[in-house]
Amino acid sequence: MPVPAHHIVAMPPPFDAPPYPADVFAGQTVLVTGGGSGMGLAMAKAFAQGGAEVAVMGRSLEKAEQGAQEIAALGVRVHAMSCDVRVPEQIAAAFDEAERALGPISLLANNAGANFPVLAEDISANAWNAVTRIAIDGTFLCSSEFARRRIAAGLGGAIVINSAQYIWTGFPGDAHSAAAKTAQATMTAKLARDWAPYGIRVNAIAAGFFPHATSTAGRSEDMTASLPNMIPAGRPGSIYEFGWLSALTCTPLLGGLTGQVILQDGGESLRRSLRNPDFIPPRERVQGPWGWQ
């Protein structure tokens, strides 16, 4: 069903009107993990709109380079790199490479993640390890590599983490990601506390659904069309408003903000009714309209 005409849907300003000056990050470099596509690319573009140089890190160099081209079109210097965020030595090497190309990295956006709906009993050890370690280990390893460099330089910095709106409720049918995204959010508060003495801020966005080229909306063909009316806000998020909030937390405008997890999901995770549709175990709805196979 489309959103009824008498409902009011709150809309953001257009992409070319970001919520901070074009030089708010002037002279700074951001490293964005998983920055070649999707939500990471949106983060990278938002930092670029504030004048940051952008190091784009991805598993696939080709995808990172494609994203970097789009970011460069916003008028900033970019550098694309390949890196597996589960491997500490690769992270250190990637930071070295990015700093040689663009200068000291003073901002970090942790976005790298993998996610796909799957029944818990069908998650192989490999799949479990991939999803949880990219998000949990990757966020920890990239953040601590960043912090060690900033502490050694005697300089502060800011980190933002892409978490998810299902971190407080669980996500039946997505067990690996449910664990992984909550771990990112709970480490946010502790990282912020450990690094506050060094002027390094850490915040996370509990993001809702921001459709992009590689997002999963379920199997049925009308799923994307039915999304707006499913969400209390009356629409899925525009991916650039996620990028903006991520970057905004790193600006001096919110210079005292740290250890926070900000929900940005149009109310999606807060839907609840006195009565709901019958409960169907994920195993029994895999083939149905809410399924994914």
Added chain:
Amino acid sequence: MGWLAGKTARLVGESPAIAAALTAQGAVLVSEGDCDVLVHVVPAPADIPAHEIAFEQWRATLDAGLDQRFLLAKDFAAARRAAGKGGAVVFVGAPEQALGADQAAAGGGLGNLTKTLGVEWARDGIRVNTVQTHERGKTLGNLVAYLASDYAAYVTGAVMGVGLDD
């Protein structure tokens, strides 16, 4: 820039930093009547052990931190609906667990009220968010101005702090 250009905002309660940020972002502050934005600030109650809290203080904290907030937001939402326009409510107060049992109750109630009203009024285009913090400075002002603005159009039902001890 001007996150709130063209918007009217009513600030109930004392916060020079929030008033300054709303104005700096282009909002026109009004003291009564229909407006686009309602910001409701309640000062932190005294920190007293539960067994020493007088009933009068208990009631005063719940009244200011929860009851009056709900009633004010309800009137604001009604006026917005009557005007056929959306709007934004931002509640500002002390952290939930940092003070006495009165604040623990009022703050927790406010948090879940925020989540509820954010969904209940979503299709009226009315967003509801809460900042519970010790912070009184520029970051609080800017965060509230952001939440009040269309830049936060996809943020509703969010409850957050500002600093480590919030």
